[in-house]
Amino acid sequence: MRIYRMSEAGQSTLVEEPTPTPGTSQVLIRVHASSLNARDLFMLDGRYPVPQGRVPLSDAAGVVEATGPGVTRWEVGDRVVNSFNPLWFGGPQRTPGQHYHTDLDGWLAEYVVIDEQRLVPVPAHLDFTEAATLPCAAATAYTALEGVGPGDTVLIQGSGGVSLFALQLAHAAGARVIATTSSENKAARLRELGASDVINYVDRPGWGAAVRELTDGQGADIIVEVGGAGTIAQSIKAVAYRGTISLVGHVAHGTTGMNLLDFTYSGATLRAIGGGSRSDLEDMNRVIAAHQLHPVIDRVFPFEEALDAAAHLGSGTHFGKVVITH
Numbered sequence: 001m002r003i004y005r006m007s008e009a010g011q012s013t014l015v016e017e018p019t020p021t022p023g024t025s026q027v028l029i030r031v032h033a034s035s036l037n038a039r040d041l042f043m044l045d046g047r048y049p050v051p052q053g054r055v056p057l058s059d060a061a062g063v064v065e066a067t068g069p070g071v072t073r074w075e076v077g078d079r080v081v082n083s084f085n086p087l088w089f090g091g092p093q094r095t096p097g098q099h100y101h102t103d104l105d106g107w108l109a110e111y112v113v114i115d116e117q118r119l120v121p122v123p124a125h126l127d128f129t130e131a132a133t134l135p136c137a138a139a140t141a142y143t144a145l146e147g148v149g150p151g152d153t154v155l156i157q158g159s160g161g162v163s164l165f166a167l168q169l170a171h172a173a174g175a176r177v178i179a180t181t182s183s184e185n186k187a188a189r190l191r192e193l194g195a196s197d198v199i200n201y202v203d204r205p206g207w208g209a210a211v212r213e214l215t216d217g218q219g220a221d222i223i224v225e226v227g228g229a230g231t232i233a234q235s236i237k238a239v240a241y242r243g244t245i246s247l248v249g250h251v252a253h254g255t256t257g258m259n260l261l262d263f264t265y266s267g268a269t270l271r272a273i274g275g276g277s278r279s280d281l282e283d284m285n286r287v288i289a290a291h292q293l294h295p296v297i298d299r300v301f302p303f304e305e306a307l308d309a310a311a312h313l314g315s316g317t318h319f320g321k322v323v324i325t326h
């Protein structure tokens, strides 16, 4: 089989290896698709060191090709997608756990052997390219939106993978969604997906006030904070009294400019998000199935062009998920 492994130089290289055999409680997956997340870029280009030989990527979907002794959850032919946090099955997360690509071999391979507990079924209406986008970005959006419901206002930042899932899930939950973006073209597409209002954060760097204007001074009940240091000060201006800022990511560089007094007066909660558990992924998949949601896929690359896929994600021109077919 063909598999990518990180070389000594911190680059990923395509190599040939024997197809592995599943051991006790393990299954062999024929991987059909994987997807890229912002975190992968740092590791694929050597900016974030990972052990030599590590297999990249955290998200994939495929078919159970063989089962090892003692497997009870799966049969040959089942369509499966992995959970992003392989050791977090549900309930409160007590430790950061382990992650693919950094601590464990990931999914950029034609076949993977994996503990049967680290997988969930693919929602019936999704194909493999769609299902491969769910483990990190979608489950993160889902946990960031915890408690969302009709009447709420959700603010999403930009049009990356996490933000588009947050838009789709919040819209499906009956919430109003306000989005920020850097381009008019993307603004139109955000509206098509259900955003009621879109603010261009380049034209209006003080977009926190714009969110207040759009909500009669109330602000957003939940902010899916993917910007981090470069956006948090505006988020504090935009958040509703006793609202929630779910701190997901750090795509907006800069210093926080965060005024702790303003934050105290906002009464808001700042929640650090660390993906979702297997149970979160299963719950989210029920929502996705009930609403027949389809992940937004920007572009699909063949397995041999996995590094081009990463370069495309890094270009920032994407709208939605970048996927690799295996």
Ligand SMILES: NC(=O)c1ccc[n+]([C@@H]2O[C@H](COP(=O)([O-])OP(=O)(O)OC[C@H]3O[C@@H](n4cnc5c(N)ncnc54)[C@H](OP(=O)(O)O)[C@@H]3O)[C@@H](O)[C@H]2O)c1
Residues within 6 Å of the ligand: 036, 037, 038, 039, 136, 137, 140, 157, 158, 159, 160, 161, 162, 163, 180, 181, 182, 183, 186, 201, 226, 227, 230, 231, 247, 248, 249, 250, 251, 252, 253, 273, 274, 275, 276, 313, 316, 317, 318
């Ligand atoms: N904590 C967790 O569990 C978790 C899980 C997943 C991801 N993350 C993190 O979350 C962040 C987003 O991940 P992703 O995979 O969705 O990334 P992505 O797809 O690469 O998102 C890139 C998008 O971010 C937007 N952006 C950049 N600067 C911005 C700014 N100043 N204000 C608003 N939007 C801005 C841009 O949107 P426009 O082009 O529309 O302007 C860009 O397209 C990353 O930092 C990632 O590491 C964390």
